[in-house]
Amino acid sequence: MKRGMAPEWLTSYAVAYMIFLYAPVILMPMFAFNDATVIAFPLSGFTTRWLEVLWSSDALHSAVWNSTIVAIVTALASTFLGACAARASARYRFPAQRGIIGFTMLPLVLPEIIVAVALIVMLMQLGMSLSLWTVVAGHVLICTPFSIAILSSAFASLDQSLEEASFDLGESRWGTFRRLTLPLVMPGVISSLLICFTISLDEFIIAFFLTGTDATLPVYIWSQLRFPTKLPSVMALGTVLLVLSIGLLVLAEWFRRRAARRQGLDASSSKGML
Amino acid sequence: MGWGLSREDRQGLTLIGLPFGYALIMLAAPLVMVVTFSFWTQNYLDIDRTLTLENYKAVFSQPIYQTVLWRSLRISLIVTIVTVILAFPIAYYLSFYVKKNKALWLFLITVPFWTSYLLRVFLWKVILGYNGVLNTALLQAGIIDEPLTIILYNANAVVLTLAHAWAPFAILPIFVALEKIDRSLLEAAEDLGDSPFRRFWRVTFPLAIPGVVAATLIVLIPTVGDFITPKLVGGTDGLMVANMIQIQFGKANNAPLGAALAVTSMVFVAIISIGIYFVGRKIGGKVAR
Numbered sequence: 001m002k003r004g005m006a007p008e009w010l011t012s013y014a015v016a017y018m019i020f021l022y023a024p025v026i027l028m029p030m031f032a033f034n035d036a037t038v039i040a041f042p043l044s045g046f047t048t049r050w051l052e053v054l055w056s057s058d059a060l061h062s063a064v065w066n067s068t069i070v071a072i073v074t075a076l077a078s079t080f081l082g083a084c085a086a087r088a089s090a091r092y093r094f095p096a097q098r099g100i101i102g103f104t105m106l107p108l109v110l111p112e113i114i115v116a117v118a119l120i121v122m123l124m125q126l127g128m129s130l131s132l133w134t135v136v137a138g139h140v141l142i143c144t145p146f147s148i149a150i151l152s153s154a155f156a157s158l159d160q161s162l163e164e165a166s167f168d169l170g171e172s173r174w175g176t177f178r179r180l181t182l183p184l185v186m187p188g189v190i191s192s193l194l195i196c197f198t199i200s201l202d203e204f205i206i207a208f209f210l211t212g213t214d215a216t217l218p219v220y221i222w223s224q225l226r227f228p229t230k231l232p233s234v235m236a237l238g239t240v241l242l243v244l245s246i247g248l249l250v251l252a253e254w255f256r257r258r259a260a261r262r263q264g265l266d267a268s269s270s271k272g273m274l
Numbered sequence: 275m276g277w278g279l280s281r282e283d284r285q286g287l288t289l290i291g292l293p294f295g296y297a298l299i300m301l302a303a304p305l306v307m308v309v310t311f312s313f314w315t316q317n318y319l320d321i322d323r324t325l326t327l328e329n330y331k332a333v334f335s336q337p338i339y340q341t342v343l344w345r346s347l348r349i350s351l352i353v354t355i356v357t358v359i360l361a362f363p364i365a366y367y368l369s370f371y372v373k374k375n376k377a378l379w380l381f382l383i384t385v386p387f388w389t390s391y392l393l394r395v396f397l398w399k400v401i402l403g404y405n406g407v408l409n410t411a412l413l414q415a416g417i418i419d420e421p422l423t424i425i426l427y428n429a430n431a432v433v434l435t436l437a438h439a440w441a442p443f444a445i446l447p448i449f450v451a452l453e454k455i456d457r458s459l460l461e462a463a464e465d466l467g468d469s470p471f472r473r474f475w476r477v478t479f480p481l482a483i484p485g486v487v488a489a490t491l492i493v494l495i496p497t498v499g500d501f502i503t504p505k506l507v508g509g510t511d512g513l514m515v516a517n518m519i520q521i522q523f524g525k526a527n528n529a530p531l532g533a534a535l536a537v538t539s540m541v542f543v544a545i546i547s548i549g550i551y552f553v554g555r556k557i558g559g560k561v562a563r
Binding site: 006010011013014018021022025027031040080081089093095107109111113115117118140144204218235241249 | 307
């Protein structure tokens, strides 16, 4: 069987597809540094003034602050819940296991608008007021499945005999967890923290429905999109966010590979990511 | 050993208790409430808790809701089909022809997905607009004489933008299914005289069906509930059910009707998804062991 080169049309298609994928991503920095108030071609010269605008906007700063807090709390809480679930599914057998884990993963396949509507109806009924904490509650719900997916492979490839050896050598349960299990799954935990942080930072629909008077970053961006004069600085903001997200993802991927290597798996395999 | 459970069982259940409890309180309970809520009515700010089918009657009789529901389902189905068809060759290319750096390719495919969703959608508006990037380029190349207007503020724009937004979610499951195919099966098909074309349709494609079904569901379900894309690039005849739900919860001040719309669209999506799953099971190939 000939399994050498791809047919020419397939290679060209792959290139064209990547251009399609990257078209908006490449345009954003172009407009961010373009010296014009209109978002259109032809470009008219290089400027950093849109970046400078970002420094002087108080509304933006409080949105960044709000989003950072929400994303950090979300990342910590979802990774904790995700670790509990991943550990339970990898190490233990209990009744209705598949059903219980499946239900916990459900937010992954529910449209966000349904999650948002469901949560807002409950909060209305309980008479609770909307705040950043209600946004966190929603974000933890949708981030936990991602955390479970990432941590499952970390916990599943953990060799159980290591823990048994540790018990046999007289280490307590907590000591075993702290000194053996945790270091081994740590790269997975960090990867999960970074992914959840990134998801929460970019999530719009739930934040839009559940936020009170404090806007998160995407809610702020949404409000800015209505004003044509604000658009170049929104592009600049998007570019900054893009660089940050890619940085966080590269970091997450690096930790994931390190985890895989530590446990003797093929580091370049795509298992953990999927 | 209380409740007839082993020590092992109880440890596992204690551990899963937290995440499962969270999902019960924050998801199951709210979902039950939404369903109940959809049978109530709202008069300005007062909620009337008598159970009634009024909202569902409105959803199924008023033309506007009918139009929006059908449009959402139609657009989502088209988006799903387009996205999966566009994604399949890429997944195939990655699985069969990329030897080194598969992880790098996968990473490159997911990068655009991690940039702000709002801004990605907005940039499609910039690309597709009347004075947009695409029209400028086509005009300068002399391919068209005046700017195209059929590409923004309609269902086409929504389909294109969503096909872009969900691309990695379609590629990854198909890629995983293709990776799982035992390459010796393909060699066997070739040795037995199948042409590459026949080999693809009789061996590769049937075995990739589980991935295609997963991709279809992963794209279809959230797409029905998308809210940003129709609002930014859809114009008035591209508005979908999520926009209608948001209006009911916001300006229209009729949250129970919004809940009824949400429940109705979820039921439709669930029925379609189950249908797709079973069709996939039926036509998908299996390797006998």
